[in-house]
Every structure is written in structure tokens, then in C-alpha cells.
Amino acid sequence: MVDPEAPPLLQLHRIRRTFPGVVALDQVSFQLQPGEVHALVGENGAGKSTLINVLSGVLQPDEGQIELLGSPVVLPNPVEARRRGIVAVHQESELFPTLSVAENMALESGLPVNKFGLVRWHQVEAAAANAMSQLGPSWHTDTPAAELSVAHRQMAQVAAAIEQQVRVLILDEPTSSLSRREAEWLFSRVQTLKKAGTGIIYISHRQDEIFHLADRITVLRDGQHIWTRPADQVDSSGLVMAMVGRPIQIERTRSDPERPRVASPELPPRLSVKGLQSGQVDSQPVDLQVAPGEIVGLYGLVGSGRTEFAQTLFGITPAVSGTIAVDGVEHTIRHPRDALAAKIAYVPEDRLREGICRHLTVRANLVLSSLRRWTRHGLASLARERQTSAETVQQLAVRHRSIEQPISQLSGGNQQKIVVGRSLLTAPQMLVLDEPTRGVDVGAKNEIHQILRNLADQGHAILMISSELPEVMAHADRIVVFREGRVSGEFDPATASTSDVAEAAFPAVTNQLLDTTAPKTAARGKLGLRVPVAQWGLACVVLLLACWLWTTTKDFDPWLQLTYATVWVILGLAASSVIIAGGIDISIGSLLALSAACAAFVLRLDYAPTLTIPAAILLATVVGMAGGLTNGALSLVGRVHPIVVTLGTMTIYRGLVIMLLGGRPATGLPPLFPRLAIDPQSGFRGAVLATIVLVCVVHIWLQHTRSGRHIFALGSSPTAARLVGISGKRTWLLAFAAGGGLAGLAGALQLAISGQMQSRLGNGWELGAIAVAVIGGVSIQGGRGSVLGVILGALLLRLVTSAIVRLEIPGEQVDLLTGAMILAAVLCDLGWQYLRPRVRFAWSRRISQ
Amino acid sequence: MNRIDSTTGKLRRGITLAFPVCLLAIGLTLVFSQVQRPAALVEVWLPWTEIGILALTMTAVILCGGIDLSVGSMVALCGVVLGITLQWEWPLAVALAATAACGLCAGAFNGGLVAIGMSPLVATLATMAFYRGLAMTLSGGQRFAGFPDSLRNCQTIAGFPLHFFCFVFIALAIWILIHRTRPGRWCYAIGDNRTAARFAAVPDRRLDLFLYTLNGSAAALVATLHAIDENVAIPDAFRGTELQVIACVVVGGTLITGGEGGVLRTLIGIGIVTHLEIGLRFMSYRFPLLTPNSRLVVIGLLVILVAIWNQRLQRGKAST
The missing domain is CATH 1.10.3470 (ABC transporter involved in vitamin B12 uptake, BtuC)
Incomplete structure (x- = not known):
């Protein structure tokens, strides 16, 4: 058992870290004892990732201090953190796809070399083989990392971290893509490390794992430390309440409560999706209906398949099966163009990468999807574009200086309004918004919600994807919860409780056990041999050509x-x-x-x-x-x-x-x-x-x-x-x-x-x-x-x-x-x-x- | 804060424009201080209008985040096709159609390779060799000379060389395409952020295909003009043209990575490269060191310097 009085292995003092417009961590203190499993829980955006990034040297804190074994340390980069024995296994791991698993493991801590400066491949292989032997016989250390499934990549990284005998191991949602057997392997490893005195910071949304493994639990919410308690003094509902339990301001944006919002025989659905399935490995068929004038909140954690669903709907990753109907007319959507023709518009999640062309002007960004409307005889009219832009910008109350200034000069919220405006200019009936208020300040947030409500009142159907529970509770007419690629529940925000909705989104004990039938392991097979095969082929061609030339040419x-x-x-x-x-x-x-x-x-x-x-x-x-x-x-x-x-x-x-x-x-x-x-x-x-x-x-x-x-x-x-x-x-x-x-x-x-x-x-x-x-x-x-x-x-x-x-x-x-x-x-x-x-x-x- | 940002932004834009204009001034002074009879310049300008036409269509390709290294080879290939078909005594119109079709196909092949996801640099580097080899193979390394008079007679229209009409026409057409049509707007969006453009329902692959095809057609036009003017088609000609063409685009101030620039800038760039080269050629009568090759070196240096300068100035701060 962990002795809470022993000198802490790792201590964080009042860490503060801000990003432009957001306080990601606000005076967070945290303690880790040797041999302790410390669970870190919180909603998406609560500051967990920032905290582990600060710990593993990826980010620098603005204020505060990190102490390792009682002495203050500065971690300017991941290499330094690793050198001091702090290793993080991230949810989405960065590997060298073309290099072998063994080399990937060795590069993490620097390749071992002998006195002539040559790499000790035997040592690299032996270390990797040793780590892999714990994973089972089907593992080969010479497989290129690109051929591993996500689960296997994570297992390989955990195995490598264990092999290095680290002081502090940070596991960020390690089981999110593991099968039950693989997860059990991981738990047994964690127990072994515990005995050896390693401190483990464990991040997970799965409650059974947390209660099974953790000695203590720390809850973060909105970048603030809520409490730290021994795991045996916490129960499931208390934990969920602590995570999402801020008093929700019921400033609902609903207007006109008499208006029917849910689809009924009198009010046919605007959007009707049946059995829609994208081509990705984990996707499940999804059924969904949205009525005109209704805002459906699509709630789910990151990785629950909601973004994939939206992008399939919009034709970015075309569906392999299922139907999409708008106002009763079925559409085949294989490209965003088809989606726009079907009157479906999409506001993407990652504004900088997928939303804006940041060196272009506000006007150019605004009219990009609807150019056909402003061209006549094939010629674009700058005057018409400007007029429309000015109107839209005024309508959405975008704070700007000129519609001809680069969009990168606007604040995040105003950029987001431009992206929303762009999709509105395509005159959609169905609007899908993926995290419309991420990275947006509070004022703009409210304005965006008001805009959505007004649109719904005009008869648009709106699907709002969010990982913030208060947001969907306050602003949606109906909540659909996504978990593991499928719809796991439907709620009416007026009657449902926050914890019910959260329960449906966070994988809990029983579901975990049911969900383990198909191991998501990808085949390694003999594909790893392809480079030698190609070279053998090449060698044969060279030899044959040489023989032919030799026999047919006299002076060859x-x-x-x-x-x-x-x-x-x-x-x-x-x-x-x-x-x-x-x-x-x-x-x-x-x-x-x-x-x-x-x-x-x-x-x-x-x-x-x-x-x-x-x-x-x-x-x-x-x-x-x-x-x-x-x-x-x-x-x-x-x-x-x-x-x-x-x-x-x-x-x-x-x-x-x-x-x-x-x-x-x-x-x-x-x-x-x-x-x-x-x-x-x-x-x-x-x-x-x-x-x-x-x-x-x-x-x-x-x-x-x-x-x-x-x-x-x-x-x-x-x-x-x-x-x-x-x-x-x-x-x-x-x-x-x-x-x-x-x-x-x-x-x-x-x-x-x-x-x-x-x-x-x-x-x-x-x-x-x-x-x-x-x-x-x-x-x-x-x-x-x-x-x-x-x-x-x-x-x-x-x-x-x-x-x-x-x-x-x-x-x-x-x-x-x-x-x-x-x-x-x-x-x-x-x-x-x-x-x-x-x-x-x-x-x-x-x-x- | 915003105001300061936009002032420095304007300043930056100003500098990137002022720099090429200064270079143009230097080039023009260089030429006009040397030349005795300005009318003779017309003759000297002719081959440069060919480079200019290629640079104009290349502007669209580069704005869209691509590049085409195979232009020179495509011109040579089209010239060979024209020569061969005329040698076979096909009617002139059919021969010209075959040349145009050859340019279209060569360009479309480039565009297709890029659209299926090959890096434009590698794809066009390979087709550069491929088209050159095709031109050499079809012609057997022979040059074609003695084109029919009906073709030669088009050399001037109303006293002006056909080249100038074509150049002005292409410049206008490309200006309209880039600055006044939907595909033009798409170019800028794709060059700036291809992913975001795709999310905004911009048909990026189709546009790639179209722009590279356009580039191929321009090559066919240039091959025809060259045949009319020189009365000869050489399979080995137009080597290193891609550098001159890219130089015209980049020196004018269009970003080599796409998303910023325009036709007017390319026109300035064409002016700069043309007059520097001509000016240096005039000077080579006095300074024997200025061989055609060392003039190419000057252009190579200019491309590197201006590309680095623009990239740092325009995108330096924004990219961090």
C-alpha cells in the first residue's frame, strides 16, 4: 500500500498555463507518490492533456514549479523529461512509420552504440524482444511501425516504457483502443511497475478501470483542481458529478416553446439517416433523424465516432452503406459538393486546419463555398461578393475592420462566425457544426448559440456536435449520445439529468465487459517481408537481363x-x-x-x-x-x-x-x-x-x-x-x-x-x-x-x-x-x-x- | 494591435511589390542604355513572349500549390508532333489540331498524376524526362525544317508579330481566369490551405487536372509559334526553359508555395527576367565573361534569392 506520508516522487506547485484567450491550467497542484497509481479524470478540455504535456516537457508552464524527488526541475523538452525518467504514452502516438518496432523503441531513449560508434543492434533487438515477449508470441520486433494497429502501437510503447524502468509513467487513455485481453495485460504490467516503485499517472474515461487500478483520484474541471481523494472514498456518481457538475446556467436559447420540434407524422424529418456507416475499421451503422427547427446536440467524447459520422454525412469520407435523405429525397454523397447540392453544410472541428484559409481575406473565406451564386456568365463579381460579405458579416455581428483584411487578424470567435457564415451562404437546410465553440471566448460563444437558435427558428435543422455537456444541455432540443462509433442514448435535456447523459457517453463497467468480443488486432502476416521480396525480384531481373545480354552479344x-x-x-x-x-x-x-x-x-x-x-x-x-x-x-x-x-x-x-x-x-x-x-x-x-x-x-x-x-x-x-x-x-x-x-x-x-x-x-x-x-x-x-x-x-x-x-x-x-x-x-x-x-x-x- | 498588424502587413506587401519594380527598372535601364535602335527590340523580345506565355499559365499552377517542371519538354514534344504530321503531309489544320491534342494530353497526364496524389515535383520531374525522350524517339533526333508557307505567312498580323497578339490574349485570358472566375478563387484557397478548401467543397483534384492541362495547351501554342517564327522544330530545344518560366513567376513576387501572387506580378516578373537577360546579352559584347550560361546562372541566383526573400517576408511571421 502507498504511504501518503512518504516524500513525494513528483510534485507540481500551482502550475498555470494559458493559451491565447484560454486558461488551460489555473494554479493546479498535484502530487505523486512512488508506487502509486494516480488517476486523473475530467471532461475533454478540462486541462488533463495540458497537464501531462507540461509534465513530459512538451509545454512549458507560465507559472509554478515542478519538483522531482524533492528538487525543482525544469523540463525544456521531452528528451530532458525522458532523461529524468518521466515517460508519457500518448493517446495518438508519434512513431516512425517506416522503421522497425525495435528501432522505434530504441530511438526513444537514444540508440545504444559501442566504442566504434556503431549501433549495438543486438542490444536493441534483445531489449525489444524482451519487451515484446510479454505481449505474446505473434509479435516480431522487425515489423515496420506503420503496420501495427493503433492498439499494438500503444502496447509496444507501454512495453518500451516498462523496459526502460521509468520513474514516472504517464498513460493517456491507454485502453481506448485495446481489447479486453490486451487491457488485462496492461493492468498486470501496471501492477508490476507499482511494486517496483514507479509512479503512474493514469488518465481514462472508463470508471471500472479507474476504480480497479487507482490509489488516488484527482478531478480537473475547466483547468482547475477540484479535489484529490483516495479511490476507496469515491463512488461512481460522485465522480461523474465532480467532472461535469458545475451548476449549468439554464440560459436556454429556446424561443417559442409551443413550436413542435421533434419529428412526427405532421412534421416529416428534414434529415433522415439510416444505417450510415463509413469505411473506417471501427465504424458502426448509425440511424438519426433531425426535424426542421430542431437543434440536436450530438454529445460524445473525442474518438467516439461523432466527427467521423459528420464527415461521412458531408462526403469527406464517403459512406460504404446506408442512406441519407433530406426532406424525404435520398442523396448519394461522395464529395462535399454532393452534400452542398443536398443542402447539407458542415462547419469543421479544427478551425485552423480545416476551416479557414488564413492568408486570404475575410471576403474570400466567406464566399468560398457559394461562388456560383456570385458569378454571372462565368465571371465573378467583386461588387456582389463584397455586398454579400458585408451583409453576412453584419448579420453575424463579426467584429472586424474591413472585409478585405486577412482572416488571421480576427479573433478565434469571429473566425468561427466567418466559417459559419460561409456555410450559411450555401443556403443549407441542414447544418452540421462540429464543436462550433471550441477555442472561442465566452461572448462569442453566446452569440454563436443565439445565431444557431435563430437559424433553427427559421426552419433549419441543426446538428451540433460537442464534447461539452453544459453546452448541449442548454442549447439543444434533443441530445443524442455517441459512444464507440454508435448511438448509445437519446435524451430530452429538459427532463434528463446531467449524470444520465454523462453515463451514456462514458464507457462504464458492464459495457466494457460486453465490448470485448472482437480483438481489434490487425494482421502482421508476411507483409513485413515485402522489401526483401521486391529486391529479390529486382535481382532476378538484373540477372536475367545480364544472362540474355551475355549469351546474345559477342563482345559482352x-x-x-x-x-x-x-x-x-x-x-x-x-x-x-x-x-x-x-x-x-x-x-x-x-x-x-x-x-x-x-x-x-x-x-x-x-x-x-x-x-x-x-x-x-x-x-x-x-x-x-x-x-x-x-x-x-x-x-x-x-x-x-x-x-x-x-x-x-x-x-x-x-x-x-x-x-x-x-x-x-x-x-x-x-x-x-x-x-x-x-x-x-x-x-x-x-x-x-x-x-x-x-x-x-x-x-x-x-x-x-x-x-x-x-x-x-x-x-x-x-x-x-x-x-x-x-x-x-x-x-x-x-x-x-x-x-x-x-x-x-x-x-x-x-x-x-x-x-x-x-x-x-x-x-x-x-x-x-x-x-x-x-x-x-x-x-x-x-x-x-x-x-x-x-x-x-x-x-x-x-x-x-x-x-x-x-x-x-x-x-x-x-x-x-x-x-x-x-x-x-x-x-x-x-x-x-x-x-x-x-x-x-x-x-x-x-x-x- | 490589429491596426499595427495590418500596417506591417501592408508594408510587407509594399516591399514585396517594390522589390520587383526596382529590379524591372534596373533591367529596363540596362537594355535602353545599350540599345541604339529601339525598333530592333521587337526582334529580341519575340522569344521571350514564348517564355511569357508559359509563365502566365504556370502562374495559375503555382498559385494552386503545384509546379510543372515538364514545360520545356512538352514544348519540344509538341514541336516534334507538328513537324512529323506536316512531314506526313497532313493538312495544316489537322496537323495543328494534332499538336494541340498532344499538348492537352501531355498536360492532362501530368494533372492526372498529381490528382492521384503524386507530388507535383516528382511527377513532372519524371515526365520532363519522359516527354523529352518521347520527342527524341519520335523524331529520331532529327530537326524538322521547311514548314509550309501557309503557316509561315501567319508570322505577322497587320504588321505586328503574331507572338504579341497571342501573348496579350493569353495574358488577358489568364488574368480573367485567375482574378475573375470561380476556378481563380479556388486557386488561392487551395494554395493557402488545401484541406480547408476541400472542406469548403472546392473540387481540388479537378482543378489540378484542369490547370496542368492548360499548361500543356500553352506548351502546344508556344511550339506552334516557335515553328512559325523559326521555321524549325528541334526535339532538343527548350532545355532549361522550366527554370526561366519559374523565374518569371517567382521573381514577380508570386509565392512558390502558392496562395499569394497574381498575373500582374508575373507580368512584372516576365519584364524583369527578359530585360535582365537581354541587357546582360548586350553587355556580353564588351564583357566576354557573360556567356549564355553565366546569364542563366544570374537567373538561377535571382530565383533562389527572391524565393527566399518573399517566403521569409510574407510568410515568416505568419507560419509560427
């Missing part, structure tokens, strides 16, 4: 082919290292030429070749690196996509080449230099040897060092990389420098193989290099790729070029082939990404049946 020299392919291997690696980091560099062709030109300049100096040759190779590498660094730095400074920057630097580097060479080909290199690459007398192939060494080095760097893995991590997910403390800027520059350096080496190699150079050298080669990378399985979105794949890609490109010569097709078709190869490879990748979740969905259905 595999050694020569290999020598010519070396430049493509290195240039392909150059392109890959940048693409893996999530960028792209189209100046590598010019960079190759620039490095070769510099090398040629040094080689033609009048010194001993034993001196000039190493110097030339070194110079080529340095010039390449400098060029790559410039590209990376410019795109960082300007926050511009690297393709724009490198399109410019491509011409600059090419210009430098021409200036260096003075328009003449560089000849007269010391004869030793070409002999190093290919010696016609002894048959010695220095080029191949050097490439093998280089390939090994690059492979070890990318696969076995921290900096190499960080490049993968950055390309896989920049957000997750920031959370685990990888410096995005440094890694980005490193990738560009490495790419440039490799291009420089490719330049030196090309110079050695051909023995001379012209100013056009490498023109358009960047396309070939990108083709090599993409064919070799490097994902154009970043985060995935291998050296072996690039080698195979380069061999394929070289052999295809030879085959063209063999078939006596004119050489002009190389471009055609490179373009087609890039397109085909990217299309395959896109198609795979489209198919993969569907395959997994079908697979998981088969398993659960």
Missing part, C-alpha cells in the same frame, strides 16, 4: 559493364541519402561535373601524380560536400522546398563548370589516373574496388551509426524526430553534405574512367540517379531505402542502357526510359500505399471471423 564484357555501373551506384547513393532524409537534390548532376572539373584542374598541375591524384580526389569530395551543404542550408534558411533551391543551384554549379573549363574539354590528365580505374594491361579494376569499399562505408554509415539512423528517422517522421530529440537541422544538413560528397566522388570516378571531361558532363544525370534510387526501393517520401537496392537499381539502369544498344534502338530513348522508370516505380509505391491498409483491413476481418 561483364567487367566493363560493372565498371560503367559504378558511377551510377555512387550517384544513386548520393541521391538516396538526400531522399531518405525527406529532401531531394536535383543539382547532383551539375555537382558531379563541378567536382570533376576541380579534380581535373588539380590533376593538370605540374606536380608528381602521386601527389596530385589524392589531392584531386579529396578536392572533388570537398567541393561536392560544400555544394550539397549550400543546397541544404539555402532550403533551411528560406524554408523553401529543396527542389526549387537545387533547380537554381543546378544552373549555378553548371555555370562554374563552364567558367573553370573555359568551354574546352579537359584533357591531358596524368596517364596514371585512368589506369587506377581501369588498367588495360593487368586488367586491374580500381574503379570497382573503390566502389565496393565506398558502398561498404555508406552501408555501415546508414545502417549502423547513430547519424545514419537519424537520417532515416527524420525522413520517416520529422515530428517524431523532434520528440525524441533528433536535431532536424543538423541531420538535414548532414544528408545534403553526404549526398554532395558522394556526387563529388562519383565525379572523380567518372573522370578516371573516361580519362577526360567536357563541360556537358553529368547533364541530366540527376534524373538517372533519382531513377536508380526509386527503382532500388528508396521511398520518395523519405525514411525507407537500402544500399543493396540502390546497387541493384544502378545495375539495372546500366544493363538496360546496354540492351538498348544491343537492340540497336537509337540512344535518344534513354531519357524516355529513365522517365518511365521513375514514373513506374513511384506509381507502384503509391499503389502499394493505397492497397496496404485495404489488404490489412480485409485480412483483419478474415482473422476476426
Whole structure:
């Protein structure tokens, strides 16, 4: 049992944190004992997330102090918090989708390296295997994280946290997507950690879990600490009352109580939805009716499926089954356009991301959905748009200076009114509003409710989604409660009690037990093997092509082919290292030429070749690196996509080449230099040897060092990389420098193989290099790729070029082939990404049946 | 607070506009201080109206958050199609129709790739190589010369080159499209926030398809104009054109990431790039260092600097 008198493990003193317009945490104090499970409960928006973000270093408190083991600490970032033993497992976890589960676990605490700076993969694997062994036999540590279901991601993170032996573990709704068996596994882990003295902060909406696990319970409401009590002194109804129990101001916005509001034979429903189901995995069929003049409050927690329902209704995620009828007419809605045609309008939940175009003017935002009404003969009329905007803005009492000011200058509430106004201008019969008053100050809140009421009185049907119980209690005519993707209750706010409604929304004991039939596990299957399979296929194609050429061509020299392919291997690696980091560099062709030109300049100096040759190779590498660094730095400074920057630097580097060479080909290199690459007398192939060494080095760097893995991590997910403390800027520059350096080496190699150079050298080669990378399985979105794949890609490109010569097709078709190869490879990748979740969905259905 | 915000906003907009105007002034002075006979300028401007037409349609693509790197290849491909069909002695009208169809298809293919979710940069980078290869393959690397007189006779209308009429027409059409029609309004919304535009029922994919197709058609027009003017179609021509075209758009002050800019800005940008290039070419008689290539370097530098400058100035504060 926990000793409440013992010195606390973690203590928060009067933490205050504000966001523009909102006090998220107001003087909250909190205490955690070692070996204690402390449940944190409250409605959505009560301040729980802010509190755990402050604790885990994501946010900084404005006031107040955090004490760990009695001494004050500052947690400037998640990495520092983790270092001090505070680990949070979030509801929506940030993982590196293209990296293996084992690596994901290891990156959280930094990859372990040996004294040579190489990653100890054995340790990483062993740690992960150890953690996973608790999860069951069906787990493999080499699965890419993207192939895990949400539940498994959370379990993997909990397992990783347990493995790290943390001091404070924060679990944010850990069971929201777990099956009962998985949840029980989690509970047993929590008990183990408790015994080991870890303090656990447990956030959940499920009361049975709270009463089962927690030693103490703290209730937050509106950013304020309500009370902290031992769990055995609290009962269920008391807890719910504390969470939602502020006195609800019954300033109901209802007018005209005589008016019938609920659908009846005399008053057919405006909206009638039957068995509507979206294509998402957890969705359930939903039936719903809304009468004209009625405001239906759709209450439910975040993740209860209410937003998904609304977006299916509006055609953002089209329905797979069910019907939608407006005023008795059935509509097929596959796009928001169809919804507007059916007179359904939607005000989205996330105003900044889905609602407004913030650099555009108030007018442009307002008329965006209803442009057809203000155009005549296909021409838009600014005067009519302005007039309508001015009227709407006045009608909705938007506080603004001018309708031509950018919308970002308005306050949140006024922005929201503009979004509401936009949907009103489409003349809807049915208005769906998703959290219309989130992040809106009190005054604007009341105004928005009044606007909704007036609209209802004009005969509109309104569906108001909210996770604030007082809001729906006060302003809806009928409350429909959503839980786990389906309607779980219907109430009349005039007669129902707050706790009844809350009870229907919060999953409680009995439902939890009933709800565990189908484990929501997705199939891992053999899909994890796809990269090797693709590469085996590629290898087979390369081999077959080589055999065919060998048997049909008289003077086919595999050694020569290999020598010519070396430049493509290195240039392909150059392109890959940048693409893996999530960028792209189209100046590598010019960079190759620039490095070769510099090398040629040094080689033609009048010194001993034993001196000039190493110097030339070194110079080529340095010039390449400098060029790559410039590209990376410019795109960082300007926050511009690297393709724009490198399109410019491509011409600059090419210009430098021409200036260096003075328009003449560089000849007269010391004869030793070409002999190093290919010696016609002894048959010695220095080029191949050097490439093998280089390939090994690059492979070890990318696969076995921290900096190499960080490049993968950055390309896989920049957000997750920031959370685990990888410096995005440094890694980005490193990738560009490495790419440039490799291009420089490719330049030196090309110079050695051909023995001379012209100013056009490498023109358009960047396309070939990108083709090599993409064919070799490097994902154009970043985060995935291998050296072996690039080698195979380069061999394929070289052999295809030879085959063209063999078939006596004119050489002009190389471009055609490179373009087609890039397109085909990217299309395959896109198609795979489209198919993969569907395959997994079908697979998981088969398993659960 | 709001007032200060909007004043600095206006100031920022002012600076982004003043900067290109200054550049234009420099370019114009450079040209007019060198040229002896201003009438000769007409001849020098002609090839730049071709770049200008491409830049005008590209403005719409970039405003919408896209980019098309394959314009140069599309022009070459359309030129080859015109050459081949005329070589086969198809009637002129049919040959022109085939050229237009080729541009439409090439553009629509780009648009289709973007609409199914491919990054516009990668998609058009690949089609840049693909169309170039197609042009080289169809022509066998040969140039086509000696177009029929009926085509050559269109070179001037009422004493003015056909190029100018086309340029003015396209400029007007694109101005109306961007600033006075629904698709134009959609462009800005999509370029600013594609998700929000989709939630506002803007048909973003259809618009992508339309704009890239438009770009392809402009390429077909330019190919025809080029054939009329030069009496030759070269499959290897118009390499690096995409840089000049993007330069015109970006230097005028249209944001490379979309959502802000316009046709007037592109017209200024066309003026800047044209006159800087021509001015530098005049100067190259005295300074041999100013080869065509180093002039391209100047344009490359200009694009990077102006793109970074505008991005920082216009979106620097807003994006945090």
C-alpha cells in the first residue's frame, strides 16, 4: 500500500498555463507518490492533456514549479523529461512509420552504440524482444511501425516504457483502443511497475478501470483542481458529478416553446439517416433523424465516432452503406459538393486546419463555398461578393475592420462566425457544426448559440456536435449520445439529468465487459517481408537481363559493364541519402561535373601524380560536400522546398563548370589516373574496388551509426524526430553534405574512367540517379531505402542502357526510359500505399471471423 | 494591435511589390542604355513572349500549390508532333489540331498524376524526362525544317508579330481566369490551405487536372509559334526553359508555395527576367565573361534569392 506520508516522487506547485484567450491550467497542484497509481479524470478540455504535456516537457508552464524527488526541475523538452525518467504514452502516438518496432523503441531513449560508434543492434533487438515477449508470441520486433494497429502501437510503447524502468509513467487513455485481453495485460504490467516503485499517472474515461487500478483520484474541471481523494472514498456518481457538475446556467436559447420540434407524422424529418456507416475499421451503422427547427446536440467524447459520422454525412469520407435523405429525397454523397447540392453544410472541428484559409481575406473565406451564386456568365463579381460579405458579416455581428483584411487578424470567435457564415451562404437546410465553440471566448460563444437558435427558428435543422455537456444541455432540443462509433442514448435535456447523459457517453463497467468480443488486432502476416521480396525480384531481373545480354552479344564484357555501373551506384547513393532524409537534390548532376572539373584542374598541375591524384580526389569530395551543404542550408534558411533551391543551384554549379573549363574539354590528365580505374594491361579494376569499399562505408554509415539512423528517422517522421530529440537541422544538413560528397566522388570516378571531361558532363544525370534510387526501393517520401537496392537499381539502369544498344534502338530513348522508370516505380509505391491498409483491413476481418 | 498588424502587413506587401519594380527598372535601364535602335527590340523580345506565355499559365499552377517542371519538354514534344504530321503531309489544320491534342494530353497526364496524389515535383520531374525522350524517339533526333508557307505567312498580323497578339490574349485570358472566375478563387484557397478548401467543397483534384492541362495547351501554342517564327522544330530545344518560366513567376513576387501572387506580378516578373537577360546579352559584347550560361546562372541566383526573400517576408511571421 502507498504511504501518503512518504516524500513525494513528483510534485507540481500551482502550475498555470494559458493559451491565447484560454486558461488551460489555473494554479493546479498535484502530487505523486512512488508506487502509486494516480488517476486523473475530467471532461475533454478540462486541462488533463495540458497537464501531462507540461509534465513530459512538451509545454512549458507560465507559472509554478515542478519538483522531482524533492528538487525543482525544469523540463525544456521531452528528451530532458525522458532523461529524468518521466515517460508519457500518448493517446495518438508519434512513431516512425517506416522503421522497425525495435528501432522505434530504441530511438526513444537514444540508440545504444559501442566504442566504434556503431549501433549495438543486438542490444536493441534483445531489449525489444524482451519487451515484446510479454505481449505474446505473434509479435516480431522487425515489423515496420506503420503496420501495427493503433492498439499494438500503444502496447509496444507501454512495453518500451516498462523496459526502460521509468520513474514516472504517464498513460493517456491507454485502453481506448485495446481489447479486453490486451487491457488485462496492461493492468498486470501496471501492477508490476507499482511494486517496483514507479509512479503512474493514469488518465481514462472508463470508471471500472479507474476504480480497479487507482490509489488516488484527482478531478480537473475547466483547468482547475477540484479535489484529490483516495479511490476507496469515491463512488461512481460522485465522480461523474465532480467532472461535469458545475451548476449549468439554464440560459436556454429556446424561443417559442409551443413550436413542435421533434419529428412526427405532421412534421416529416428534414434529415433522415439510416444505417450510415463509413469505411473506417471501427465504424458502426448509425440511424438519426433531425426535424426542421430542431437543434440536436450530438454529445460524445473525442474518438467516439461523432466527427467521423459528420464527415461521412458531408462526403469527406464517403459512406460504404446506408442512406441519407433530406426532406424525404435520398442523396448519394461522395464529395462535399454532393452534400452542398443536398443542402447539407458542415462547419469543421479544427478551425485552423480545416476551416479557414488564413492568408486570404475575410471576403474570400466567406464566399468560398457559394461562388456560383456570385458569378454571372462565368465571371465573378467583386461588387456582389463584397455586398454579400458585408451583409453576412453584419448579420453575424463579426467584429472586424474591413472585409478585405486577412482572416488571421480576427479573433478565434469571429473566425468561427466567418466559417459559419460561409456555410450559411450555401443556403443549407441542414447544418452540421462540429464543436462550433471550441477555442472561442465566452461572448462569442453566446452569440454563436443565439445565431444557431435563430437559424433553427427559421426552419433549419441543426446538428451540433460537442464534447461539452453544459453546452448541449442548454442549447439543444434533443441530445443524442455517441459512444464507440454508435448511438448509445437519446435524451430530452429538459427532463434528463446531467449524470444520465454523462453515463451514456462514458464507457462504464458492464459495457466494457460486453465490448470485448472482437480483438481489434490487425494482421502482421508476411507483409513485413515485402522489401526483401521486391529486391529479390529486382535481382532476378538484373540477372536475367545480364544472362540474355551475355549469351546474345559477342563482345559482352561483364567487367566493363560493372565498371560503367559504378558511377551510377555512387550517384544513386548520393541521391538516396538526400531522399531518405525527406529532401531531394536535383543539382547532383551539375555537382558531379563541378567536382570533376576541380579534380581535373588539380590533376593538370605540374606536380608528381602521386601527389596530385589524392589531392584531386579529396578536392572533388570537398567541393561536392560544400555544394550539397549550400543546397541544404539555402532550403533551411528560406524554408523553401529543396527542389526549387537545387533547380537554381543546378544552373549555378553548371555555370562554374563552364567558367573553370573555359568551354574546352579537359584533357591531358596524368596517364596514371585512368589506369587506377581501369588498367588495360593487368586488367586491374580500381574503379570497382573503390566502389565496393565506398558502398561498404555508406552501408555501415546508414545502417549502423547513430547519424545514419537519424537520417532515416527524420525522413520517416520529422515530428517524431523532434520528440525524441533528433536535431532536424543538423541531420538535414548532414544528408545534403553526404549526398554532395558522394556526387563529388562519383565525379572523380567518372573522370578516371573516361580519362577526360567536357563541360556537358553529368547533364541530366540527376534524373538517372533519382531513377536508380526509386527503382532500388528508396521511398520518395523519405525514411525507407537500402544500399543493396540502390546497387541493384544502378545495375539495372546500366544493363538496360546496354540492351538498348544491343537492340540497336537509337540512344535518344534513354531519357524516355529513365522517365518511365521513375514514373513506374513511384506509381507502384503509391499503389502499394493505397492497397496496404485495404489488404490489412480485409485480412483483419478474415482473422476476426 | 490589429491596426499595427495590418500596417506591417501592408508594408510587407509594399516591399514585396517594390522589390520587383526596382529590379524591372534596373533591367529596363540596362537594355535602353545599350540599345541604339529601339525598333530592333521587337526582334529580341519575340522569344521571350514564348517564355511569357508559359509563365502566365504556370502562374495559375503555382498559385494552386503545384509546379510543372515538364514545360520545356512538352514544348519540344509538341514541336516534334507538328513537324512529323506536316512531314506526313497532313493538312495544316489537322496537323495543328494534332499538336494541340498532344499538348492537352501531355498536360492532362501530368494533372492526372498529381490528382492521384503524386507530388507535383516528382511527377513532372519524371515526365520532363519522359516527354523529352518521347520527342527524341519520335523524331529520331532529327530537326524538322521547311514548314509550309501557309503557316509561315501567319508570322505577322497587320504588321505586328503574331507572338504579341497571342501573348496579350493569353495574358488577358489568364488574368480573367485567375482574378475573375470561380476556378481563380479556388486557386488561392487551395494554395493557402488545401484541406480547408476541400472542406469548403472546392473540387481540388479537378482543378489540378484542369490547370496542368492548360499548361500543356500553352506548351502546344508556344511550339506552334516557335515553328512559325523559326521555321524549325528541334526535339532538343527548350532545355532549361522550366527554370526561366519559374523565374518569371517567382521573381514577380508570386509565392512558390502558392496562395499569394497574381498575373500582374508575373507580368512584372516576365519584364524583369527578359530585360535582365537581354541587357546582360548586350553587355556580353564588351564583357566576354557573360556567356549564355553565366546569364542563366544570374537567373538561377535571382530565383533562389527572391524565393527566399518573399517566403521569409510574407510568410515568416505568419507560419509560427
